[in-house]
Amino acid sequence: MYNKGTIIPGLIIFVLFVTFPIWFNGLTTAGDLPKPELPPGGEKQCVMPADYMRANHMQLLNEWRDNVLRDGDREILEIDGKKYPKGLQMACMQCHTQKEKFCDSCHTYAAVDPYCWDCHLTPNEAASKEATH
Amino acid sequence: MKYAFSFLAVIALVLIAWLGSQIPGMQYLFGVAIPYLAIMIFLGGFVYRVVQWAKSPVPFSIPTTCGQGVSLDFIKQDKLDCPTKTSEVVARMFLEIFMFRSLFRNTKSELHEGPKITYESSKWLWIFALLFHYSFLVIIVRHMRLFLNPVPAWLQFLDFMDAGAALQVGAPLLYASDLVLVLGVVLLFSRRLINRQVRYISLANDYFPLFLIFAIATTGILMRYFLRTNIDIISIKELAVGLVTFSPVISAKIGSIFYIHIFLVSTLLIYFPYSKLMHMGGVFMSPTRNMKNDSRAKRHINPWNDPTIKPHSYAGYEDEFREFMVDAGIPVEKELPPKKDDE
Numbered sequence: 001m002y003n004k005g006t007i008i009p010g011l012i013i014f015v016l017f018v019t020f021p022i023w024f025n026g027l028t029t030a031g032d033l034p035k036p037e038l039p040p041g042g043e044k045q046c047v048m049p050a051d052y053m054r055a056n057h058m059q060l061l062n063e064w065r066d067n068v069l070r071d072g073d074r075e076i077l078e079i080d081g082k083k084y085p086k087g088l089q090m091a092c093m094q095c096h097t098q099k100e101k102f103c104d105s106c107h108t109y110a111a112v113d114p115y116c117w118d119c120h121l122t123p124n125e126a127a128s129k130e131a132t133h
Numbered sequence: 134m135k136y137a138f139s140f141l142a143v144i145a146l147v148l149i150a151w152l153g154s155q156i157p158g159m160q161y162l163f164g165v166a167i168p169y170l171a172i173m174i175f176l177g178g179f180v181y182r183v184v185q186w187a188k189s190p191v192p193f194s195i196p197t198t199c200g201q202g203v204s205l206d207f208i209k210q211d212k213l214d215c216p217t218k219t220s221e222v223v224a225r226m227f228l229e230i231f232m233f234r235s236l237f238r239n240t241k242s243e244l245h246e247g248p249k250i251t252y253e254s255s256k257w258l259w260i261f262a263l264l265f266h267y268s269f270l271v272i273i274v275r276h277m278r279l280f281l282n283p284v285p286a287w288l289q290f291l292d293f294m295d296a297g298a299a300l301q302v303g304a305p306l307l308y309a310s311d312l313v314l315v316l317g318v319v320l321l322f323s324r325r326l327i328n329r330q331v332r333y334i335s336l337a338n339d340y341f342p343l344f345l346i347f348a349i350a351t352t353g354i355l356m357r358y359f360l361r362t363n364i365d366i367i368s369i370k371e372l373a374v375g376l377v378t379f380s381p382v383i384s385a386k387i388g389s390i391f392y393i394h395i396f397l398v399s400t401l402l403i404y405f406p407y408s409k410l411m412h413m414g415g416v417f418m419s420p421t422r423n424m425k426n427d428s429r430a431k432r433h434i435n436p437w438n439d440p441t442i443k444p445h446s447y448a449g450y451e452d453e454f455r456e457f458m459v460d461a462g463i464p465v466e467k468e469l470p471p472k473k474d475d476e
Contacts, residue, residue, distance in 0.1 A: 002191070002436060007187045010183075011184075014180075021377040022377045022378075024285075033371060034367060051363075054365050055362060055365060058305055059361070061304065106366075109282070110367060111284035111289050113289060113293060
């Protein structure tokens with residue numbers, strides 16, 4: 001083998017790059033799975049079944065955002081006698097009051113950084129803002 | 134027809150994964166066993182190929198000289214295109230690997246009436262290759278968020294920039310790299326079809342990686358934006374982190390589109406070391422780029438020279454064969470010693 005001095009270090013660097021996730025995780029266990037906390041109020045009913053919400057909640061919220069802000073369509077959804085105004089704070093966060101224990105648990109795990117909170121406030125933040133004013 | 138064959142091969146792979154992953158128990162094969170096998174073949178095959186190349190001697194000093202070499206003091210050397218020092222070679226290789234400088238030099242020739250031939254610069258291949266390779270790199274790095282727990286901040290930043298570059302379109306956010314990768318593959322494929330000369334020399338193994346990567350990108354995009362049923366990112370990440378910590382689990386039902394995606398990626402990894410895709414390692418190993426053009430200053434010894442074969446000068450040759458040369462009437466530089474008469 002010729003040029004061992006450069007080729008062998010090169011190959012080692014390549015293998016380290018490819019196996020990056022293995023040693024970066026420190027050869028440890030997989031770590032904890034996120035456990036989103038269910039609504040503290042004990043509500044069981046949502047606008048859609050849980051499976052659908054798990055997979056598609058971001059698309060639903062995006063649709064609501066477009067309906068309300070772009071088309072001015074503030075039609076209130078009624079599902080099984082319960083009324084849901086279209087809105088993150090007005091609907092979702094009425095039951096899922098704890099962003100940190102519900103939204104963030106999965107979002108942090110999957111490194112998703114939704115821009116909802118650029119404008120919206122969590123109930124805790126809203127309360128603290130009200131107190132300071 | 135060469136592209137039809139490659140296309141059908143990719144369709145067959147999709148069908149295998151789609152139908153196979155529906156069979157109970159086969160999820161483990163597609164989600165765990167094949168990915169492990171693929172990464173082992175990829176690493177082993179890659180190292181094997183590079184070592185094989187490293188074992189091949191380079192008999193001559195063969196850097197491609199594309200500019201003025203070192204000459205008299207008042208003639209300016211083209212340091213990047215005719216390097217004589219290691220630092221110049223490193224600079225040349227850097228630009229080759231990161232900017233695809235050889236493709237930048239691509240030209241096209243056309244025959245016009247007359248007949249008259251014209252040559253002009255053709256930068257399309259260079260542009261398409263840049264779009265394709267860099268978006269692919271970003272996508273691969275971005276996928277690390279599914280393998281790392283916790284996710285490092287720089288990775289989140291890359292993700293943020295990639296989604297932000299496409300101006301927060303849709304939910305989940307559209308990635309700029311997704312768009313550019315598909316664009317790059319389509320352009321590279323169109324080039325093979327539209328450019329007659331390139332089409333003539335294209336083989337099934339030129340089309341196959343393009344179709345395969347196109348299918349990988351398509352399944353990924355479908356999974357992220359459209360076919361979201363049973364695509365729960367948490368259980369997918371659980372599997373991915375499980376794979377790299379050697380404790381894989383498939384705890385929930387994951388949609389077929391995921392298994393198609395991961396099977397195609399495994400195919401790409403397995404195919405990699407045996408195909409033209411090895412240009413990833415080969416670009417570092419090409420003697421026409423990584424050698425110095427110093428053959429006049431420093432003798433390049435052919436490594437396969439047999440050390441037992443000694444140099445044989447003309448004087449030595451004549452000494453050995455002088456008698457026969459004189460006999461045959463061939464002129465010699467040194468005459469035969471005068472013979473003593475043996476009477």
